Amino acid sequence: MTETLLYLIQQLINGLTIGSTYALIAIGYTMVYGIIGMINFAHGEIYMIGSYVTFIVIAGLLGMGMVSLPIILIIALVVAVFIASTYGWTVERVAYRPLRGSNRLIPLISAIGMSIFLQNYVVLAQGSRDVALPPQITGGWTFGDPAVFEVSFSYMQALIWGATFVTMTALTLFISRSRMGRACRACSEDLGMTNLLGIDTNRTIALTFIIGAALAAVAGLLLGLYYGVVNPFVGFIAGLKAFTAAVLGGIGSIPGAVLGGLVLGVTEALTSAYFPSEYKDVVSFGLLVLILLFRPSGLLGKPEVEKV
Amino acid sequence: MKRFTKKLLTLSSAIALAGAVSAAQADTLKIGLAGPATGPVAQYGDMQKIGVMAAIKDINAAGGINGMKLEGVIYDDACDPKQAVAVANKIVNDGIQHVVGHLCSSSTEPASDIYEEEGVLMITAASTSPSITEKGYQLVFRTIGLDSLQGTLAASYIIDKAQPERIAIIHDKQQYGEGLATTVRNVLEGEGMQPVMFEGVTAGDKDFSALIAKLKKENVDFVYYGGYHPELGLILRQSREKGFDAQFMGPEGIVNSDLAKIAGEAAEGVLATAPKSFDQNPVNQARVEAIKANGEDPTGPFVFTAYAAVELMKSAIEKTGGTDPEAMADHIRANPLDTAIGKVSYDKKGDLTESTFQVYSLHKDGSKSPVK
Numbered sequence: 001m002t003e004t005l006l007y008l009i010q011q012l013i014n015g016l017t018i019g020s021t022y023a024l025i026a027i028g029y030t031m032v033y034g035i036i037g038m039i040n041f042a043h044g045e046i047y048m049i050g051s052y053v054t055f056i057v058i059a060g061l062l063g064m065g066m067v068s069l070p071i072i073l074i075i076a077l078v079v080a081v082f083i084a085s086t087y088g089w090t091v092e093r094v095a096y097r098p099l100r101g102s103n104r105l106i107p108l109i110s111a112i113g114m115s116i117f118l119q120n121y122v123v124l125a126q127g128s129r130d131v132a133l134p135p136q137i138t139g140g141w142t143f144g145d146p147a148v149f150e151v152s153f154s155y156m157q158a159l160i161w162g163a164t165f166v167t168m169t170a171l172t173l174f175i176s177r178s179r180m181g182r183a184c185r186a187c188s189e190d191l192g193m194t195n196l197l198g199i200d201t202n203r204t205i206a207l208t209f210i211i212g213a214a215l216a217a218v219a220g221l222l223l224g225l226y227y228g229v230v231n232p233f234v235g236f237i238a239g240l241k242a243f244t245a246a247v248l249g250g251i252g253s254i255p256g257a258v259l260g261g262l263v264l265g266v267t268e269a270l271t272s273a274y275f276p277s278e279y280k281d282v283v284s285f286g287l288l289v290l291i292l293l294f295r296p297s298g299l300l301g302k303p304e305v306e307k308v
Numbered sequence: 309m310k311r312f313t314k315k316l317l318t319l320s321s322a323i324a325l326a327g328a329v330s331a332a333q334a335d336t337l338k339i340g341l342a343g344p345a346t347g348p349v350a351q352y353g354d355m356q357k358i359g360v361m362a363a364i365k366d367i368n369a370a371g372g373i374n375g376m377k378l379e380g381v382i383y384d385d386a387c388d389p390k391q392a393v394a395v396a397n398k399i400v401n402d403g404i405q406h407v408v409g410h411l412c413s414s415s416t417e418p419a420s421d422i423y424e425e426e427g428v429l430m431i432t433a434a435s436t437s438p439s440i441t442e443k444g445y446q447l448v449f450r451t452i453g454l455d456s457l458q459g460t461l462a463a464s465y466i467i468d469k470a471q472p473e474r475i476a477i478i479h480d481k482q483q484y485g486e487g488l489a490t491t492v493r494n495v496l497e498g499e500g501m502q503p504v505m506f507e508g509v510t511a512g513d514k515d516f517s518a519l520i521a522k523l524k525k526e527n528v529d530f531v532y533y534g535g536y537h538p539e540l541g542l543i544l545r546q547s548r549e550k551g552f553d554a555q556f557m558g559p560e561g562i563v564n565s566d567l568a569k570i571a572g573e574a575a576e577g578v579l580a581t582a583p584k585s586f587d588q589n590p591v592n593q594a595r596v597e598a599i600k601a602n603g604e605d606p607t608g609p610f611v612f613t614a615y616a617a618v619e620l621m622k623s624a625i626e627k628t629g630g631t632d633p634e635a636m637a638d639h640i641r642a643n644p645l646d647t648a649i650g651k652v653s654y655d656k657k658g659d660l661t662e663s664t665f666q667v668y669s670l671h672k673d674g675s676k677s678p679v680k
Contacts, residue, residue, distance in 0.1 A: 003525065007521065007525045010521045011518055011521055014515075014517040014518050014521060015518070017515075017517065018515050018517070018518075021515070123346060127350075128346040128347050128348065128350050129348065129350060129351065129566065130348060130538050130541070130566060130569070130570055132541075132566075132569040132570045132572075134572055135545075135549070135572070138549070142551075149524070149525055150524075150551065152549075152550050152551060154549060223514075227514045227515070227542060228542075228545060228570070228572075229514070229538070229541070229542060229570050231348055231538075233347075233348065233512065234514065237512050237513075237514075268518065269517070269518040272518035272519055272522065273518055273521065273522055276506075276507045276508070277507045277508065277509060277518065277519050277522075278481060278507060278508035278509075278510075280510070280518075281510065
């Protein structure tokens with residue numbers, strides 16, 4: 001294979017990995033939006049907390065002399081998911097539920113406030129510096145002639161692809177097949193009516209937030225391990241990119257969030273690959289504007305039908 | 309309404325009284341200490357704080373300046389230009405007339421406009437961007453060399469010692485990093501060495517895989533990075549994972565132990581230009597011991613530049629017999645002084661006349677050693 005082709009493959013692998021990281025976070029965003037039509041700006045912060053918990057647990061277990069990596073990762077995952085879900089539930093209970101039924105802008109402001117609160121709370125509790133963890137999952141596959149251009153695909157990247165695909169499938173099935181999923185869909189169609197029919201909507205919405213936060217924790221664990229660095233501000237940037245991905249794919253749609261994430265990631269990687277990398281954000285956000293001009297509800301979003 | 313007005317009057321007179329009280333306490337002189345106390349580059353703010361506080365402690369222990377004690381007041385700009393402006397206004401409102409700071413060039417520049425206008429003496433111990441002193445300000449000084457000197461030193465090292473075949477220059481699109489990267493590129497091009505790449509990354513990004521693949525494809529064997537350690541640390545770490553093993557070099561903004569924490573093994577052998585290790589200077593031995601005894605690290609590049617800034621203020625107050633910033637600035641400009649960083653003399657812009665940078669090799673345990 002020629003160098004040009006190998007280089008393209010490498011950049012596509014990079015782009016799909018970046019895209020999967022956006023998608024993992026975007027799924028949580030889009031799910032909450034799909035159910036209650038509210039953008040949960042604190043979602044990025046929950047992801048950041050998930051990363052911190054992972055780091056603390058892994059550092060603690062390594063410090064205690066545990067060596068088996070799979071066991072360490074499973075414990076870290078369980079703890080991170082549990083703690084992040086608690087945060088997700090609490091945020092909903094404290095900042096959003098009391099505002100239910102008020103003007104749409106009010107919970108939005110509350111969400112931004114919650115995001116700033118959580119970020120500063122972590123700054124105070126953990127310090128504002130980068131916290132680093134040595135690489136845990138190393139190695140990968142390489143192919144191509146080293147003399148021409150060697151393409152590398154690490155195990156960690158494969159894990160991120162896999163996790164994104166699995167969570168997307170599992171969630172889609174959950175929403176379309178399970179009893180709780182049906183309740184979620186009912187809530188998204190008409191909250192008042194669902195309530196009248198005897199479904200506990202508060203419980204359903206709380207569950208949505210818990211699932212969203214659990215996904216953010218999975219993302220926090222994977223991306224924390226992948227980059228090896230976390231600071232209290234990663235949630236903001238990641239949240240912004242994930243939000244973009246969710247809008248691009250059609251907010252409210254789970255496969256849309258994944259597709260949006262992948263499109264954004266691949267665009268970024270290919271722009272960096274063939275143009276000076278400072279144009280990365282210009283091109284990817286230019287693309288966002290273009291797509292929204294021609295498809296206002298995103299790639300896979302359903303056109304909004306005004307309820308009468 | 310009437311009661312409200314009355315309350316307002318009482319309140320404002322109380323504020324006026326409070327102002328009078330603080331003005332009466334002339335036996336302590338407050339020195340503003342502006343820099344990042346939070347945020348991703350708070351380490352550098354700590355270095356500045358360690359230096360200034362050590363100097364203040366030494367001066368107060370020796371009886372103060374003309375019987376006047378010093379007090380350091382910390383202001384946090386988080387290395388954010390917008391916050392730096394707010395901090396500068398707060399310092400002016402608090403009646404402080406002497407500032408050590410700011411730290412990041414992009415914060416120092418907007419803040420210096422306010423200080424010059426409001427008659428506040430500012431000495432930065434860390435900002436190296438040339439444009440800060442190019443406005444002809446009278447009250448702005450620095451105790452550190454310029455980017456242009458640092459960049460020139462880096463470039464001449466690259467040409468004479470490293471002699472790479474294909475060099476790439478990467479920067480973080482901020483005033484400090486891009487300024488340095490541009491200087492290095494200009495010097496290299498002047499000497500006939502053409503960089504194969506000159507590109508910016510976004511500060512705060514976590515994924516540099518696309519950039520690294522590009523460097524690898526271009527067969528780059530030397531990378532100069534203009535910026536700070538959080539991004540370079542990740543670039544190094546991801547380069548190692550992707551099997552890209554060029555020689556990296558950066559400015560003093562990458563010199564701190566967190567680079568090694570982030571990059572791990574990949575931090576070994578990275579080159580950096582930094583102010584000379586003033587903690588190795590015999591003059592500073594007692595100060596180094598005192599800082600260590602305090603449980604703090606005296607080896608940061610800005611510790612003794614900050615110490616020297618306080619020394620300059622002290623000497624100017626003693627010689628001019630007052631704390632008037634303008635008289636002090638004239639004195640500092642006219643009279644060279646022996647300080648913790650050696651002899652300090654200024655040109656009329658407020659820049660040091662002698663460069664104090666040196667090339668270091670960084671190690672994976674966070675330490676550094678000079679390169680001959």
